[in-house]
């Protein structure tokens with residue numbers, strides 16, 4: 080017998096059997112009972128052992144007379160015996176521990192057949208291990224099939240405990256073992272599942288067997304926080320569950336509580352020395368189902384979300400926390416400040432946030448309804464940190480202070496996605512930063528609803544609809560930045576959006592994300608310009624193209640050729656009036672006959688503040704006011720002075736501002752035959768405007784005056800946005 084065989088015998092020594100015999104007796108009579116397998120007691124003997132003595136001794140002690148003898152040389156026997164001697168000295172403790180491992184593997188880890196396999200190999204694959212039957216003849220160690228041998232060996236102990244506790248019969252255990260082996264489920268779990276024993280009885284058996292407390296069922300209501308102490312994969316692989324924890328202590332349930340490596344890993348993960356409890360495989364499976372099931376996880380997420388939302392009503396801070404989460408880092412006070420600044424901007428409906436240097440400090444101003452107002456002073460010496468934070472999130476060069484820079488970032492706030500365009504400008508020794516807040520994504524799915532252009536009269540809307548019904552051509556909206564041009568174009572798109580047509584946009588930036596529309600973003604740094612992007616898009620078979628802005632002749636020419644080849648092109652231009660748009664196009668270099676043949680209509684527009692209907696008060700305008708808004712003669716001025724109009728006051732509803740929201744002012748010019756003729760003649764924009772007014776067009780001034788008379792806005796808004804009518 081080889082040394083390694085002796086080592087394997089050592090590993091198989093069952094001290095719960097050995098300790099029934101005195102060491103003196105073993106050495107005097109040259110035998111060592113090793114273990115019990117399949118009803119046989121395996122005994123190591125030497126050529127000089129008196130086998131009859133051993134047989135009767137073991138029968139007297141165990142009531143078993145089926146023995147299998149393993150014959151070894153005397154030297155080997157001595158080696159094994161001294162090992163037994165060493166280990167039986169402190170055997171009470173050692174014994175339990177060894178048994179624990181064995182038992183556990185028996186019971187609750189039947190699917191982990193590693194240990195079983197090792198044993199099988201030892202007994203079946205090494206024919207050198209001579210086994211002598213009780214009558215002294217040699218025979219193979221495993222007369223049972225390897226499978227049975229392994230299972231029966233592994234399962235013997237827990238089965239025995241359960242039997243000896245009177246909880247199950249031999250036959251029940253035997254049948255359960257077959258099922259356990261077949262399904263790779265531990266015996267204990269099978270017995271519970273088959274209602275042969277209760278879970279409590281299984282736990283009682285385990286406690287008796289292992290001397291370790293079992294998990295209390297109440298401990299299995301694990302909080303999500305505690306559960307997340309260990310990674311899901313780890314929990315599933317090593318069959319452990321974190322049960323209870325504060326920051327300093329941790330209680331862990333383990334299916335294999337003596338798996339020292341796993342315990343070491345838990346310590347490494349958590350930095351805590353866990354108290355270990357025995358967890359049955361049955362309970363473990365129930366918990367995995369309960370906590371790691373995908374549906375359960377999804378539900379928990381929703382519940383968490385609802386809880387968080389509910390919290391946000393209680394605590395103002397949660398609003399910023401949400402933004403913070405999007406902006407990753409939440410530790411820093413600067414981050415909190417920046418997030419608050421941004422979320423405040425969104426909450427108040429601001430379109431821009433200006434962060435600008437003053438003589439001795441930095442101020443933050445918000446533009447709302449077209450009006451800038453100072454909101455706050457930056458904390459002293461914080462400006463650099465705040466500007467740097469904004470540069471970081473918008474991917475700008477933080478070291479660059481002397482050159483203007485552009486960037487962008489996005490956040491999700493109150494479940495809406497907001498995009499921000501941000502740019503810097505060196506001002507003296509300092510830097511000014513402007514953050515443009517772009518509206519959250521909208522759904523364009525409901526294309527069947529009535530087109531609503533805020534501030535447009537019924538007639539205006541009809542005119543726009545008529546323009547839009549042409550199959551090809553160019554429709555332009557014009558006005559300065561912030562006059563609502565893009566919003567109008569999106570409204571037009573929304574009205575014509577349909578599965579049957581292909582709508583593509585080229586924008587800089589994409590101001591509103593729309594469902595069902597292909598939106599592309601230009602990137603001049605990467606060579607993606609309006610013109611190059613448009614040429615690419617034309618190859619994609621579009622029906623309608625929205626070009627964010629016509630800035631140069633190249634884009635204009637591409638737009639014209641798209642219109643000529645059967646596409647509807649929508650775009651914007653920075654001009655003051657509808658008529659001046661035509662002359663601008665020609666000034667840019669477009670051929671007048673191409674402009675007259677492709678242009679369908681122009682919508683010039685502005686936004687004025689909408690009077691708060693709750694607190695406005697009526698009055699008769701003064702002569703000074705009338706002269707600011709009336710272009711006609713004395714008679715018309717007198718007439719206006721007798722017309723009741725409204726002024727703002729301020730109430731709770733409008734935050735004491737007197738105004739609430741904004742209203743569009745439109746000058747809509749369809750390109751009629753007469754105007755086409757004027758374009759071909761190279762007419763001045765004044766002539767074109769006169770012709771348009773002659774055929775019923777309302778100028779911006781007239782449209783805004785109408786809003787004043789209708790009590791929707793004020794004389795001062797008229798002057799602020801359009802300037803006095805007579806300049």
Ligand SMILES: [Zn+2]
Pocket residue numbers: 691692693694695728729730731732733734735736737738
């Ligand atoms: Zn009000």
